[in-house]
Every structure is written in C-alpha cells, then in structure tokens.
Amino acid sequence: MTITVAQAAMRQTAKTATLALVASETPELARLTAHAQTLRLRRRQPIAIAPDTVWIVRSGIIAAEHGATGSERTMVEVHYPGDIIAAPPASLAAMMTYTSMAPSDVWRLTANAFNAAMAGDAEVASYVLQRLNLQRARTQLHISMLAALSSEQRVAALLLQAAGHLGTAHGGSVSFEMPLSRTEVAEYLALNADTLSRIMSRFVREGVLARSSRTQLTVRDIDALKAHCPMSDAVMALHSAR
Amino acid sequence: MTITVAQAAMRQTAKTATLALVASETPELARLTAHAQTLRLRRRQPIAIAPDTVWIVRSGIIAAEHGATGSERTMVEVHYPGDIIAAPPASLAAMMTYTSMAPSDVWRLTANAFNAAMAGDAEVASYVLQRLNLQRARTQLHISMLAALSSEQRVAALLLQAAGHLGTAHGGSVSFEMPLSRTEVAEYLALNADTLSRIMSRFVREGVLARSSRTQLTVRDIDALKAHCPMSDAVMALHSAR
DNA sequence: GGTTTCTGTTGACGCGGATCAATTCCTGCG
DNA sequence: CGCAGGAATTGATCCGCGTCAACAGAAACC
Numbered sequence: 001m002t003i004t005v006a007q008a009a010m011r012q013t014a015k016t017a018t019l020a021l022v023a024s025e026t027p028e029l030a031r032l033t034a035h036a037q038t039l040r041l042r043r044r045q046p047i048a049i050a051p052d053t054v055w056i057v058r059s060g061i062i063a064a065e066h067g068a069t070g071s072e073r074t075m076v077e078v079h080y081p082g083d084i085i086a087a088p089p090a091s092l093a094a095m096m097t098y099t100s101m102a103p104s105d106v107w108r109l110t111a112n113a114f115n116a117a118m119a120g121d122a123e124v125a126s127y128v129l130q131r132l133n134l135q136r137a138r139t140q141l142h143i144s145m146l147a148a149l150s151s152e153q154r155v156a157a158l159l160l161q162a163a164g165h166l167g168t169a170h171g172g173s174v175s176f177e178m179p180l181s182r183t184e185v186a187e188y189l190a191l192n193a194d195t196l197s198r199i200m201s202r203f204v205r206e207g208v209l210a211r212s213s214r215t216q217l218t219v220r221d222i223d224a225l226k227a228h229c230p231m232s233d234a235v236m237a238l239h240s241a242r
Numbered sequence: 243m244t245i246t247v248a249q250a251a252m253r254q255t256a257k258t259a260t261l262a263l264v265a266s267e268t269p270e271l272a273r274l275t276a277h278a279q280t281l282r283l284r285r286r287q288p289i290a291i292a293p294d295t296v297w298i299v300r301s302g303i304i305a306a307e308h309g310a311t312g313s314e315r316t317m318v319e320v321h322y323p324g325d326i327i328a329a330p331p332a333s334l335a336a337m338m339t340y341t342s343m344a345p346s347d348v349w350r351l352t353a354n355a356f357n358a359a360m361a362g363d364a365e366v367a368s369y370v371l372q373r374l375n376l377q378r379a380r381t382q383l384h385i386s387m388l389a390a391l392s393s394e395q396r397v398a399a400l401l402l403q404a405a406g407h408l409g410t411a412h413g414g415s416v417s418f419e420m421p422l423s424r425t426e427v428a429e430y431l432a433l434n435a436d437t438l439s440r441i442m443s444r445f446v447r448e449g450v451l452a453r454s455s456r457t458q459l460t461v462r463d464i465d466a467l468k469a470h471c472p473m474s475d476a477v478m479a480l481h482s483a484r
Numbered sequence: 485g486g487t488t489t490c491t492g493t494t495g496a497c498g499c500g501g502a503t504c505a506a507t508t509c510c511t512g513c514g
Numbered sequence: 515c516g517c518a519g520g521a522a523t524t525g526a527t528c529c530g531c532g533t534c535a536a537c538a539g540a541a542a543c544c
Contacts, residue, residue, distance in 0.1 A: 066386045072472070074389040076382040086375045091479030092383070115368045122361035129357065132374055133328045139381050140318040141334070144308045146388045147316040147432035151501065182522060190389035192502050197523055214510070214522080230314070237333030393531070424492060434532050439493055456492080456540075 028127035029056065032117050036107035041100035043179075049098050052111040055085040060104020061179050065097045065187065075180075075188035077139055080165050080241075084131055086111070102179040138238050141231070146190050149230065154189045155199045156228035157235050159209070163219050164239040175218040270369035271298065271324075274359050278349035283342035285421075291340050294353040297327040302346020303421050307339045307429065317422075317430035319381055322407050322483075326373055328353070344421040380480050383473070388432050391472065396431045397441045398470035399477050401451070405461050406481040417460040 041047065041060065049055065055062075062079040078101075079085055088096050100106075109117075118125040145157050167174035178185075186193040203209040208225050210218040219225055226232040283289065283302065291297065297304075304321040320343075321327055330338050342348075351359075360367040387399050409416035420427075428435040445451040450467050452460040461467055468474040 064382070066382060067390060067473075072390045074386045076385050086371065086378075088382075089376060089379050089480065092379050092476055095473075095476060111368075111371075115364060115371060118371070119361060119364035119367040122357055125361045125367065126353075126357045129328065129353075129360070132378075134331060136328075136378070136381070137331050137334050139378070139385070140306070140308060140330075143318050143381070143385055143388065144316045146385065147429075148309060148314045187389075193521095194503080194523080195501055198501095201523070231309075231337070234334055234337060238331065435491095436493080436533080437531055440531095443493075 028121075028124045031121055031124055032056070032107065032109065032114070035113035035117065036109050039106050039108055041104040041106060043100065043102055045100045047098040047100060047106075049085065049087045049093075049096075051087050051090065051093065053087050054109045054111055054114040056107040056109070057081050057083045057085070058105040058107060060106075061101040062104060062106070063099050063101050063180075063184070063188075065099065066092075066095055068095070073187050074190065075184060077135075077142070078188065079135075082131060083135055084128060101184070134238070141234055141238055144231065145235075151189070151191050151195055152199050152202070153229050154191065155185075155196065155203070156225050157232070158185060158189055159203075159217070159219060159225055160222075160229060160232055160235045161239040162217075163222070164236055165241050167219070170218075172222075173218055173220045174222060175216065178215050178217050270363075270366045273363055273366055274298070274349065274351065274356070277355035277359065278351050281348050281350055283346040283348060285342065285344055287342045289340040289342060289348075291327065291329045291335075291338075293329050293332065293335065295329050296351045296353055296356040298349040298351070299323050299325045299327070300347040300349060302348075303343040304346060304348070305341050305343050305422075305426070305430075307341065308334075308337055310337070315429050316432065317426060319377075319384070320430065321377075324373060325377055326370060343426070376480070383476055383480055386473065387477075393431070393433050393437055394441050394444070395471050396433065397427075397438065397445070398467050399474070400427060400431055401445075401459070401461060401467055402464075402471060402474055402477045403481040404459075405464070406478055407483050409461070412460075414464075415460055415462045416464060417458070420457050420459050 036056070038058075041062075047055075047062070057079050059081050062083070062085065063075055064077040064079065064085070065073055066076045067073045076096075085098070087093065118128055145154055149157065162176055162178060163174045166176035166179070168176065180188065182196060183193050185191075186196045189196070200209070203225075204211060206224075208219065208221045208228075210220055212218065226236075229235065278298070280300075283304075289297075289304070299321050301323050304325070304327065305317055306319040306321065306327070307315055308318045309315045318338075327340070329335065360370055387396055391399065404418055404420060405416045408418035408421070410418065422430065424438060425435050427433075428438045431438070442451070445467075446453060448466070450461065450463045450470075452462055454460065468478075471477065
C-alpha cells in the first residue's frame with residue numbers, strides 16, 4: 001500500500017488526537033498503539049482487510065457487507081468506535097467487503113502483534129474479550145431483529161441504534177446525521193428500499209420523526225419510537241455511545 | 243449448585259474422555275482444563291450461564307435462544323464442539339436462554355481464570371481469538387442467510403450445516419440425526435414451522451432427502467441440495483466437523 | 485393396550501412486503 | 515443558472531409465506 005504525503009499528514013494528526021482519546025477512555029487499548037498503524041479513511045472508502053490483520057475503529061463507522069455486488073447484498077455488521085475487526089476466515093474473505101461509511105480513524109495491527117499484546121497483558125486480554133463479547137451480543141440482537149420483527153419494527157430499532165451512537169439530545173428530541181443511504185439501511189435491515197421509504201414517510205407523517213435534509217434526522221418522540229419496537233430496551237442498552 | 247453422585251460419576255468419565263480428545267485435537271485448550279469444571283448435560287437441559295463465566299463445548303450441541311418463551315422466539319446461535327461461549331452482557335442476559343440440544347460435555351471456567359490463561363500463554367490466546375473469529379463468521383453467515391435467502395434456500399443451508407457437523411458419509415449420501423425439532427429449526431431459520439414442514443416434504447418428494455425416522459435424515463444428493471442454496475460453498479466451508 | 489398429549493402434516497386463505505413503473509427531488513457540474 | 519444523472523418517493527400489482535384449522539402419527543403415561 002502506498003501512502004501519499006497528504007495521507008501521512010492526516011495519519012499524524014489522527015494519531016495525536018486518538019492518543020488523547022485513549023488515555024481518557026480506554027487505557028487498556030493505549031498499550032496497543034505502539035504496534036498499530038493509524039489510518040484515516042474517507043467517506044465511502046472501501047477497505048482491504050488483509051489476512052492476519054486486526055483493525056480497531058477509533059472514530060467513524062465501518063460497515064461489513066456480504067454477497068456479490070448488486071442485488072443480493074447484505075450489510076452484516078456495523079462497527080462503531082472501539083470495535084475490533086479481525087480479518088474474516090479465508091473461505092468468507094472473497095465475499096466480504098468492508099467500507100468506511102463516514103470519515104473514520106482506525107488502527108491496523110498484524111494478528112501476531114495483537115495476539116502478543118493480549119498474551120502479555122491480562123488487562124488488555126480482558127478488555128478485548130469483553131469488547132468482542134459486546135459485538136457478539138449486538139450481532140445476535142441483529143439476528144433477533146431480522147427474525148422476529150416486522151419491517152416497521154426493524155426500522156424503529158435502526159433509528160434507536162443510530163440515535164444511541166450518533167445522536168445529540170436536544171430537549172427531549174434527538175438529532176443525528178444518518179451515515180447510511182436508503183439502500184444501505186435497506187441492506188442492513190433485510191428490507192426492500194421502497195418499503196423502507198414508505199415506512200420512513202409514515203414515521204414523519206406520524207410526527208415521531210423529522211427530516212431537515214436527506215441525511216439529517218430528528219427523532220421527535222423517543223418513547224413513541226420505542227413503542228414501535230418490541231426489544232427497544234435491549235437495542236438501546238447495547239447501542240449507546242457511553 | 244449441588245452435584246449428585248451420578249452426576250459426579252458422569253463428570254469423571256467425561257473428563258478422562260475429553261482429555262484424550264484434547265491431546266490429539268487442540269493442545270492449546272488442554273492448558274485450560276486445569277481451571278475448568280467438566281459438566282455433562284442431558285438432552286434438552288437448560289443451562290444457567292452465570293455472569294463472568296466462560297463455557298467451552300467439548301461435545302454435543304448448545305443452542306442460544308433469544309426472546310420471551312412462546313411465539314416470538316429466535317434461535318440466535320448454535321454452538322458445536324470447540325466453541326467458546328461467554329456470558330452475555332447483563333442487558334441481554336435476561337432474554338437469553340442456553341439449552342443443550344443433545345447430550346453434551348462442556349467445560350466451565352470463571353472469566354478470570356479464562357482471561358489469565360489467555361494472558362499467560364500466547365498460543366492459547368491465538369487459538370481463542372481464531373475460534374471466536376470462526377464463530378463470528380458463522381453468525382454473520384447466519385445473518386446473510388436470513389436476509390438474502392428464500393425459505394427453501396435457508397432450509398437447504400441448514401441441511402448442509404447439519405450434514406457438515408453431524409453427518410457420516412455413506413457412499414455419496416450423508417446421514418445424520420437431526421438434534422433440533424421442527425419448531426426449533428423454524429426458530430433458527432426465522433421460518434414458520436408449517437412452511438418448514440412443507441419444504442421438507444418437497445425435498446423428500448424431489449428425492450434429495452430421505453427420512454428413516456422423525457430425526458434420522460439422509461441427504462441423498464448433496465449436489466442437488468447445494469444447487470438449492472446460493473451460498474452453499476461458504477456454508478460448507480464454515481460448517482465442517484474436520 | 486388404550487387414552488392422552490405432544491409433534492408433525494397438509495390444505496385453504498389472506499396479508500405484508502417485494503416488484504415494477506412513473507414521478508419528483510436532490511446534487512453535482514458545466 | 516440550468517441541465518443531467520442518480521437517489522428517493524409513491525402508487526398499483528403480485529406472490530411468498532404466515533396463519534388458521536383439521537387431521538395424522540408418535541411418544542408417554544397409567
């Protein structure tokens with residue numbers, strides 16, 4: 001991979017910024033920085049996740065998608081800051097795509113360095129396992145959503161997730177910029193894009209949601225939204241920026 | 243937890259048996275046995291996964307289900323021998339149920355002992371991460387199945403999975419005993435049980451499948467089954483007993 | 485062995501959401 | 515500023531699969 005001067009400069013700024021972040025938030029991870037290469041990703045930038053590498057999301061959003069480019073595509077997982085991404089097994093690697101859905105900072109480590117860091121430090125090991133466990137819980141909840149919820153309930157769940165990760169409370173209502181396009185949300189929820197559009201319009205008509213631009217959303221009534229989604233409590237518990 | 247004499251006896255036999263297994267298959271895990279308590283589980287035995295414990299499946303099958311008992315239940319994950327199960331986050335724990343779907347041997351460790359074992363041994367750490375990564379890949383494939391496949395394709399995928407884990411090849415065809423009931427399969431595939439029954443009958447009528455009893459299945463034509471399922475290659479790659 | 489109860493099968497029917505097509509709305513670009 | 519191309523909306527239509535109900539078969543219990 002070649003690195004331009006501009007990219008190198010961005011990496012530098014990213015590195016200093018995230019170091020401060022780490023010191024206050026996750027001291028365990030700070031011990032990984034020594035072996036990590038910091039990368040800054042543009043919006044919609046596809047990422048080549050090489051075998052035997054581990055990525056750690058520092059800011060932004062990374063989407064993991066599965067399937068051929070075209071109609072039958074699925075957004076399998078959405079990664080938020082703090083998430084740990086290991087290269088998929090070889091048998092799946094060819095069908096997986098990773099994309100940064102927003103400007104993101106990530107650390108990249110070799111699997112060896114990552115393993116060594118875990119083996120050498122009990123607190124790092126404990127932190128990593130706990131984090132992976134949280135990600136597993138989110139993925140399981142995702143399955144539960146797809147399996148048990150109607151399309152409207154799924155959309156409500158997604159809005160709660162986005163609000164939890166990206167939202168800023170503003171006197172009872174929560175605003176955020178949705179980083180996923182309509183098509184991408186549909187791929188995440190296993191929904192037809194047209195159906196999704198209808199449901200969003202319905203939410204706006206009902207007054208639980210407002211759109212100031214195509215990507216700027218405001219949840220006007222969180223409780224009404226929660227009432228639309230059976231497992232809202234679990235969704236909000238697992239998807240809060242904290 | 244009280245342990246009867248009979249249970250203690252079973253634990254003893256289980257322990258010696260699995261130790262031999264470990265020595266030949268997964269030397270990394272053998273180093274965990276010292277801190278593990280071996281348990282034998284009956285078919286359909288529910289498991290209480292206490293906070294801060296880690297379970298390792300040695301034989302049999304453990305199902306993780308989510309949702310209230312009753313209609314809207316989802317089988318979120320199926321664990322096979324070698325799998326590592328960490329207690330779910332508190333916010334999800336109340337809605338999760340773990341059940342042994344077949345006679346199973348499992349190891350139980352405290353999270354502390356597990357973390358310590360990883361931190362003390364680089365090979366254990368590497369093994370655990372690789373295993374967790376395989377489980378993540380399976381879960382992602384599960385999502386992809388639910389999102390992208392029709393009900394018939396999903397059933398085909400499940401049969402390929404079961405054949406891979408439990409099947410014994412027998413001259414071109416593969417036989418196995420299905421540990422899940424019709425209802426449970428339906429919960430795993432996010433399918434109506436009646437619809438599942440229809441699809442199974444269709445497979446039998448087409449000749450790709452044969453039933454010698456309620457639970458004894460034989461896939462008569464693996465290739466025909468693979469033709470029914472778009473991502474059959476990935477399914478078989480990730481679900482093979484090896 | 486016979487009754488009860490649980491599990492699976494099959495048909496008829498209806499609904500939720502996918503599909504297709506037409507239109508409108510953004511956004512970038514000359 | 516106006517045009518072009520893509521993204522989102524919305525209506526009309528269709529079909530896969532869920533739902534309900536009636537029945538059949540297996541296991542369980544006395």
